[in-house]
Amino acid sequence: MSESETARRPISDVRLSRLPIFPLPSAQLFPDAVLPLHIFEPRYRELVEHVLRHGQNAMAVATLKAGYEDDYEGRPPVHPIMGAGVILAAERQGDGRWNVLVRGTDRVQMLEELPPERSFREVRAVRLMERELEKDHPLEQRLRSLIAQLADHAAEAARALHLIASQAKDGGMLSNLIGAHACSDPRLRRKLLECTDVEKRLEMACTHLGRLLLEVAEPPIGGTDTLH
Numbered sequence: 001m002s003e004s005e006t007a008r009r010p011i012s013d014v015r016l017s018r019l020p021i022f023p024l025p026s027a028q029l030f031p032d033a034v035l036p037l038h039i040f041e042p043r044y045r046e047l048v049e050h051v052l053r054h055g056q057n058a059m060a061v062a063t064l065k066a067g068y069e070d071d072y073e074g075r076p077p078v079h080p081i082m083g084a085g086v087i088l089a090a091e092r093q094g095d096g097r098w099n100v101l102v103r104g105t106d107r108v109q110m111l112e113e114l115p116p117e118r119s120f121r122e123v124r125a126v127r128l129m130e131r132e133l134e135k136d137h138p139l140e141q142r143l144r145s146l147i148a149q150l151a152d153h154a155a156e157a158a159r160a161l162h163l164i165a166s167q168a169k170d171g172g173m174l175s176n177l178i179g180a181h182a183c184s185d186p187r188l189r190r191k192l193l194e195c196t197d198v199e200k201r202l203e204m205a206c207t208h209l210g211r212l213l214l215e216v217a218e219p220p221i222g223g224t225d226t227l228h
Contacts, residue, residue: 010106011058011084016125018114019084020047020055021062023076023121026186028193029061029083031104032173033180037061039098043119048098050118052090060084060108060125063190075121080110081194084125104176107196131197133171139202140171143178146209153216157182175201183208 011019022037022044029035039048051059060082068076085104092098108125133140147165151158164181168174179192179201188208195201 010127011086011108012056013127015056015058016084016108016127018122019058019060019108019125020051021060021078021082021110021121021123022047023062023064023068023078025064025068026189027061028063028180028186028189029085029102029104030176030180030193031083031085031106032168032176033104034088035061035085035102035104035180037098037100037102039100045096045098046118047120048087048090048100050120051087057086058084059087059102060123061102062110062123075113075116078110079190079194081128082108082110082125083193084108104180107193128196130172131199133198133202135170137171137199137202139199139206140174143171143174143202143206143209146206146213147178150209150213150216153213171202172198175205178205178209182212 022039027035039045047059051057061084062078062082064072065077065079070076083104084106085102088101088103090098090100107128107130109128110123110125112124114122114124144165147161151161154161160181164174164177168177175192175198179189183189183192185208188204192201192204195204
């Protein structure tokens with residue numbers, strides 16, 4: 001099995017029973033997407049080293065709940081649904097910092113945070129299964145059409161949008177990649193991450209791209225009417 005195929009495999013249930021987490025204020029790790037991370041805090045340097053040596057490269061990216069600032073150095077609350085994945089590449093800097101690429105493989109839900117045995121945090125989690133759709137569902141086709149239209153109107157984003165469309169094998173993957181790479185609203189990204197119903201995710205992604213398209217498209221000649 002190739003390295004890329006291994007990176008796409010779901011994380012084992014054994015590993016989910018003791019999964020290291022990297023909490024961040026607003027980042028989300030979506031299945032099928034790759035997230036670059038710069039690791040500089042000592043506790044998370046230890047996390048990376050542990051995961052690479054003993055953790056089958058598996059970790060999760062959790063989102064801190066609002067108000068975390070007063071207890072950031074401790075164990076402030078995180079949202080229970082998070083993205084889990086595997087480290088694809090890791091480069092250690094001369095000062096001990098790490099640059100890593102993490103590929104998302106699973107949506108997971110934290111059942112409990114484990115007692116602190118190491119400097120970084122670990123949780124017991126369970127995998128969330130998706131409610132899938134048939135291939136070439138009308139909403140998938142609509143989203144692909146919106147991606148193509150948006151690419152035509154936003155030259156600076158065209159390459160990334162075409163890449164998303166070409167990489168996505170189905171509607172679930174397509175909505176994941178939109179959430180990861182074409183959504184700057186952290187609240188919407190969280191909704192997309194937490195949603196296991198592919199049809200609902202596609203609906204949210206279509207609404208989001210439709211709004212973006214209205215923002216970048218030129219108004220019709222002879223008028224400035226706004227659609228409601």
